[in-house]
Every structure is written in structure tokens, then in C-alpha cells.
Amino acid sequence: MAKERTIRIHDLLGALNGLYPPALAEDWDNVGLQVGDPGSEVHRVLICLDVNEAAVQRAVAADAQALIAHHPLLFKPLKRVSPGDEPGRSVFAAIRAEVAVLCAHTNLDRACPGLNDWLADRLGLNGTQPLLGGREGELLKLVVFIPDGHQDAVAEALFAAGAGRIGAYDCCSFRVSGEGSFRAGPDCTPFIGRPGERERTPEWRLEVAVPAELSGRVINRLIKAHPYEDVAYDLFPLQNRREDIGLGRIGRLSAEISLETFARQVKDALALDHLRLVGDPRQPVEKVAVCGGSGAFLIHEAARRGADVLVTGDIKYHEARSAEQLGLGLLDAGHFGTEQPAVDDLRAALSAIAEQRQWPVEFVSMSGEKEPFQVI
Structure with a gap:
């Protein structure tokens, strides 16, 4: 009988980087292995949106040797690492528990297929392409x-x-x-x-x-x-900008509907308690732009590309006013709401790689992550 291969953190990192190359990440981002020994063995991986002490404890309870998160644990340069505050508390917890922490952030956002493709699929968009294409030199x-x-x-x-x-x-x-x-x-x-x-x-x-x-x-x-x-x-x-990668996605619904009807469909598709709408609820919607997380910077690009509505999160007051002036509808489905469903999609993508390579590694989605905001 053939000996079962030992999979290590560096193998896991290679698979993650193969699907979502770090070169795709924004310059300000921090992706890849953030905590852990590349040579450590891994048999189970917990996938989540955010890394914190509770997520590390969940990984330990699940007998997982690694956490893969969308949002980086280590984002800004550290001046100290202390268990008295974050992110030091989570770093200490991960090291003590021997749980590696990996991250795929804007590289997952910009990749194709990636987070924004999954979001577009959930909302029923067809013929999608990046809303904001590649950069020079890519x-x-x-x-x-x-x-x-x-x-x-x-x-x-x-x-x-x-x-x-x-x-x-x-x-x-x-x-x-x-x-x-x-x-x-x-x-x-x-x-x-x-x-x-x-x-x-x-x-x-x-x-x-x-x-x-x-x-x-x-x-x-x-x-x-x-x-x-x-x-x-x-x-x-080359100065040519690639069309196969980029931030956000733009596509079409199978039939024109009202903004209010589409908003209710988005609410159901993303299992939201609520969302915020900017624009006339009766206005027709067919061409739709999406961006998981914080996508207000794409308001003008969405309008330029002829979108009827942009679905994203973290919309501020003056950004909403700009969209009104442009005649662009907005659906603020929340940062969490537009990104958390991708946890299951990322698990499926990595599970497919493990199956293809015959790795004895199980990928598990972390349940119970919650939107930090409450509406009263």
C-alpha cells in the first residue's frame, strides 16, 4: 500500500497562491502566510472571514492546524506584539496553539474566478467581467x-x-x-x-x-x-490592461426588474436581515455592478460602464449623494454580508485542489461568524 503523503503548511500556501497569486494583491495589502511554521504538518484547515482569538479557539476545537482568512490578521506594520491587545492577542493564541494563519485578501478579490465572481453568481448575473480591469505591468x-x-x-x-x-x-x-x-x-x-x-x-x-x-x-x-x-x-x-482580472464585476440580469425587487432578491441571496438602498425603488435594473467589501470607490466606474446599480458595502453619506447625482442605484449589503458567503466558495475551491492532488487534508468552513452591526 502506498504511503499517505504528508502535507505541510508550505504545500497549503502553494495551493492558495496558485489559485490567488500574491502578485494580484494591492500594493498596500498583506497576504500569504502570516503566522506559523511552513514545515508544520496540516490535516485540517478552518476557513473564515476574520481571524481573532475566538477563531483560533474554534480551529483548536476542530483539530485544525491552519486558519485561512480573507481579512489579514497582520495588516499594518507592527510596533509591538503583546497579548494585551489585538492583533497581538490573536498572534499569541495562534502560536501557542500551533495554528498557522494564512490570508487571501485583495488577491482573492481580483482573481478570476474569485470572491467577486462568486458574489455575482449568487446574485444571478450573466456575462460578467471585471468592473475595474488590470493594472499596467500585469x-x-x-x-x-x-x-x-x-x-x-x-x-x-x-x-x-x-x-x-x-x-x-x-x-x-x-x-x-x-x-x-x-x-x-x-x-x-x-x-x-x-x-x-x-x-x-x-x-x-x-x-x-x-x-x-x-x-x-x-x-x-x-x-x-x-x-x-x-x-x-x-x-x-506592457501598458495593456488585462481584462481577465480586476476589482468588482459587472454583468446583466436575465430580465429587467425594479430596483426594489432586485434589492429583495439580494437580501434573500445573501441571507441578510436588512440592506440600505439609494435611488428610486421603481427604477429599472438590468445591468448590475458588484464589489464585495468596500466598493464605493467604484461608483464612478460603475456609472461610466452603464450599470443601473452597484451592490457593495460600507457606503458613506457623500458617496451615496454622488451616486444619486450620477443616476446610479446603490445597494449597501454590508462589508460582512457581501464577503462572508465566499467562505464556503473558498472551501470548495481548495477542497477541489486537495481532491485533484489526492491530499489527505480536509477544509472546513467556520460557522457562526456574525455581522458586527445590529439594527435596533
């Missing part, structure tokens, strides 16, 4: 020079690694033939020619687009697939 151009006869094999290796995607198209490349020249040093083992002699040989210039977070993997595949011992390639950052 898409790279790889240019590599390949000896004649090997260009197809190298291209296939790059495509398999995730290169060559443009919008809804994949396996995209540009190729042009030319002539390369080189002279191998005395200690080289050249694929073409001999050391010390100048060579001129037919080569192909191959260009492909590469998502920045996949660049390491793509280059590794390139080196393995390319016949030259020293591969000549260039990697350029």
Missing part, C-alpha cells in the same frame, strides 16, 4: 529566439504554462523567421556549431503575452523546452 511580452524546427515545441510548452492568452483567445503568438548569430565560448556545449567559431543560423522570433504572476513558471518551461543551453529571450512589461 501583462508581459515574452520574445524568444528559437532554431528552425523547434519553434512549435517551444510554443506548445509556453502555451501549456499559461502564456499566449489574449481576452477569450488562447494559443496566441506572433512568429517571424530571421537569422541569428553567435560564438560559443571554450567551455560551452553548443546545440549548433562548435566552441570558438562564429555561427549564423536560421532562427524564429516568437512573441507571446504572459500574465506577470505566471512569468516564473513560463520561463522555467521555456528553459526546459528550448534546445539552446543559454536561451536568448526578452521580457517586457
Whole structure:
């Protein structure tokens, strides 16, 4: 019988980062492993929205060796770590209990599929795409020079690694033939020619687009697939903004309904006790923008994209007034209300990875997390 593989925190982190690359996170964010030993074994993982001392205690009670949260435990730079206040109290609790703490925050928000896709699905949106697309530099151009006869094999290796995607198209490349020249040093083992002699040989210039977070993997595949011992390639950052990742989502309902009717559907879909509405309850709604958490910064972008309503949380007074002036409806379903349902979706995504890799790890959603606000 084959020995069951031991899974460690660094394996868990690799799976989390593979689904939601840290490179997608906002510059101000703090994601990944925050507390814990990467070499520790893990058999059960508790997934939650917020990490606090109670969450650590729940992890211990569930015999979980790790917590994965959406909101970072360690967010701002620490000047001290004390059990007398937060986040020090939770850090101490996690270390004492030997419970690792990992986080996927804005990388989970911006990834596709990610938190905002799950929110859009819950609200019945179709044909969704990012509301605010990628940033400059998140898409790279790889240019590599390949000896004649090997260009197809190298291209296939790059495509398999995730290169060559443009919008809804994949396996995209540009190729042009030319002539390369080189002279191998005395200690080289050249694929073409001999050391010390100048060579001129037919080569192909191959260009492909590469998502920045996949660049390491793509280059590794390139080196393995390319016949030259020293591969000549260039990697350029592009100003093109990616359309496959970004903050928020925008899509359409299957049929036009009133803002009030849609608000009631949102309330039911997210199991809310209440929500706040800005706009005429009778106004028609078909095109909908969503952003889990705090998405008021997307009000103008949602209006520019022709949305009838934006569903998000943490709306302030003057932000609501701005939406009124723009003719954009708002549904404030709360920070907690728009993000907490993603706990189950994250559990499902990680469970699928564990099953695919045959990991003896169980992922469990933490029950009982509650909205901090009460309405009286």
C-alpha cells in the first residue's frame, strides 16, 4: 500500500497562491502566510472571514492546524506584539496553539474566478467581467529566439504554462523567421556549431503575452523546452490592461426588474436581515455592478460602464449623494454580508485542489461568524 503523503503548511500556501497569486494583491495589502511554521504538518484547515482569538479557539476545537482568512490578521506594520491587545492577542493564541494563519485578501478579490465572481453568481448575473480591469505591468511580452524546427515545441510548452492568452483567445503568438548569430565560448556545449567559431543560423522570433504572476513558471518551461543551453529571450512589461482580472464585476440580469425587487432578491441571496438602498425603488435594473467589501470607490466606474446599480458595502453619506447625482442605484449589503458567503466558495475551491492532488487534508468552513452591526 502506498504511503499517505504528508502535507505541510508550505504545500497549503502553494495551493492558495496558485489559485490567488500574491502578485494580484494591492500594493498596500498583506497576504500569504502570516503566522506559523511552513514545515508544520496540516490535516485540517478552518476557513473564515476574520481571524481573532475566538477563531483560533474554534480551529483548536476542530483539530485544525491552519486558519485561512480573507481579512489579514497582520495588516499594518507592527510596533509591538503583546497579548494585551489585538492583533497581538490573536498572534499569541495562534502560536501557542500551533495554528498557522494564512490570508487571501485583495488577491482573492481580483482573481478570476474569485470572491467577486462568486458574489455575482449568487446574485444571478450573466456575462460578467471585471468592473475595474488590470493594472499596467500585469501583462508581459515574452520574445524568444528559437532554431528552425523547434519553434512549435517551444510554443506548445509556453502555451501549456499559461502564456499566449489574449481576452477569450488562447494559443496566441506572433512568429517571424530571421537569422541569428553567435560564438560559443571554450567551455560551452553548443546545440549548433562548435566552441570558438562564429555561427549564423536560421532562427524564429516568437512573441507571446504572459500574465506577470505566471512569468516564473513560463520561463522555467521555456528553459526546459528550448534546445539552446543559454536561451536568448526578452521580457517586457506592457501598458495593456488585462481584462481577465480586476476589482468588482459587472454583468446583466436575465430580465429587467425594479430596483426594489432586485434589492429583495439580494437580501434573500445573501441571507441578510436588512440592506440600505439609494435611488428610486421603481427604477429599472438590468445591468448590475458588484464589489464585495468596500466598493464605493467604484461608483464612478460603475456609472461610466452603464450599470443601473452597484451592490457593495460600507457606503458613506457623500458617496451615496454622488451616486444619486450620477443616476446610479446603490445597494449597501454590508462589508460582512457581501464577503462572508465566499467562505464556503473558498472551501470548495481548495477542497477541489486537495481532491485533484489526492491530499489527505480536509477544509472546513467556520460557522457562526456574525455581522458586527445590529439594527435596533
